[in-house]
Amino acid sequence: MSDKDNIVINLKDLPKVGVCYGKFLPPHRGHLYTILEAATNVQKLYVVVSDNSNKIDKLCKEDGIDVIPVALRLQWLAQQFQDMDHIKVVVLDENNMGDDENSWNVWADRLKDVVKEHIDVFYCRDLDDSRRIKHCFKNTKVNLVDRNDTIFNVNSSEIRKSPFKYWDYILGPARPYFTKKVLITGTESSGKTTLTKSLAKIFNTSWSEEEGRYYAEKFLGGDENYFTDEDFIRMTHLQVEQDYDAMRNANKICFFDTDATATQYYSRLYMGHENKIVESYINPDKYDLVLLLKPDVEWVADGQRLNGNQEKRERLYLNLKQMYVERGFKNIIEISGDYNTRLNTAILKSMELIR
Numbered sequence: 273m274s275d276k277d278n279i280v281i282n283l284k285d286l287p288k289v290g291v292c293y294g295k296f297l298p299p300h301r302g303h304l305y306t307i308l309e310a311a312t313n314v315q316k317l318y319v320v321v322s323d324n325s326n327k328i329d330k331l332c333k334e335d336g337i338d339v340i341p342v343a344l345r346l347q348w349l350a351q352q353f354q355d356m357d358h359i360k361v362v363v364l365d366e367n368n369m370g371d372d373e374n375s376w377n378v379w380a381d382r383l384k385d386v387v388k389e390h391i392d393v394f395y396c397r398d399l400d401d402s403r404r405i406k407h408c409f410k411n412t413k414v415n416l417v418d419r420n421d422t423i424f425n426v427n428s429s430e431i432r433k434s435p436f437k438y439w440d441y442i443l444g445p446a447r448p449y450f451t452k453k454v455l456i457t458g459t460e461s462s463g464k465t466t467l468t469k470s471l472a473k474i475f476n477t478s479w480s481e482e483e484g485r486y487y488a489e490k491f492l493g494g495d496e497n498y499f500t501d502e503d504f505i506r507m508t509h510l511q512v513e514q515d516y517d518a519m520r521n522a523n524k525i526c527f528f529d530t531d532a533t534a535t536q537y538y539s540r541l542y543m544g545h546e547n548k549i550v551e552s553y554i555n556p557d558k559y560d561l562v563l564l565l566k567p568d569v570e571w572v573a574d575g576q577r578l579n580g581n582q583e584k585r586e587r588l589y590l591n592l593k594q595m596y597v598e599r600g601f602k603n604i605i606e607i608s609g610d611y612n613t614r615l616n617t618a619i620l621k622s623m624e625l626i627r
């Protein structure tokens with residue numbers, strides 16, 4: 273028996289071009305299953321993402337979430353399949369197309385402009401869609417996938433309404449969008465870093481560490497007297513990158529041990545002025561909750577900290593608080609009391625976000 277006799281199928285015997293289409297609002301494992309099922313049966317698969325802003329706006333509004341723009345849905349799917357070269361993610365403009373029987377002809381024409389090669393097979397679940405597609409595309413097959421939702425019994429609307437109930441179904445790249453973001457902030461020695469880590473551990477999720485804490489050690493020979501404006505910009509940029517990584521690994525909620533407002537506060541302290549570029553990184557809309565820690569726990573000098581005098585600690589705290597308020601941060605909760613009280617208050621407040 274030759275090696276060839278053991279081959280059950282040759283790639284070139286598979287249909288050349290397949291298409292899966294949808295809104296993917298958001299993409300979930302049912303979609304993934306349909307796409308991968310299709311991808312094992314064709315040489316090249318197009319995943320066609322619908323761009324229909326009126327429809328998408330309406331659905332998101334009805335389900336009480338912010339609009340998920342097409343650019344994000346495309347990015348999520350592109351990330352999901354970035355290591356699978358035979359899967360191409362493309363966008364189809366479905367704006368102003370109508371919703372009647374004739375709109376399927378318009379849809380088909382627009383699709384032919386996007387997928388310029390002959391489509392051998394469509395993959396979908398809906399019997400009516402199948403009939404319409406066959407009418408619009410000659411010499412094209414339609415394969416129905418998991419019509420009864422037996423494998424992943426979920427749909428996007430349920431996810432939009434209750435993302436945390438259906439968390440396990442949401443594809444990884446889409447999860448940061450639904451993740452609740454909690455900023456833990458405060459002046460020096462307020463127990464911020466320990467609280468951030470404790471919260472992340474108790475919620476079984478990720479956290480983003482404060483870059484500034486290690487910056488002088490890593491880049492300035494440990495001497496904070498050598499800071500320049502450039503260092504504050506780099507710190508802010510590194511922080512954004514670290515936040516991004518933390519969000520990609522988050523489990524429903526993510527904790528951030530600082531933000532660009534706090535870096536700006538340190539620019540004021542060390543450099544004596546605000547930094548324009550750091551300011552441009554400040555984003556009040558990023559966070560669902562801000563836990564602002566009061567300086568009413570003991571001062572712990574760790575070699576990096578400056579301002580141990582209690583009267584000064586309180587003044588600096590008020591300065592920092594004002595910076596958040598002036599920049600429009602919402603849902604700021606001041607946390608005080610002993611370490612145990614702080615932990616429990618923070619847990620309860622965070623838990624409310626993912627109910």
Ligand SMILES: NC(=O)c1ccc[n+]([C@@H]2O[C@H](COP(=O)([O-])OP(=O)(O)OC[C@H]3O[C@@H](n4cnc5c(N)ncnc54)[C@H](O)[C@@H]3O)[C@@H](O)[C@H]2O)c1
Nearest residue numbers: 293294295296302303306322375376379396397418424426
């Ligand atoms: N107006 C028109 O004439 C016309 C014509 C054709 C297509 N369209 C567009 O096509 C899109 C179809 O959207 P949709 O609502 O089916 O998209 P969707 O994002 O909900 O689903 C995408 C694909 O995944 C499949 N799927 C969904 N949940 C699944 C699960 N749990 N398990 C397995 N597979 C699952 C769907 O059947 C579909 O084939 C719409 O945007 C619509 O506007 C419009």
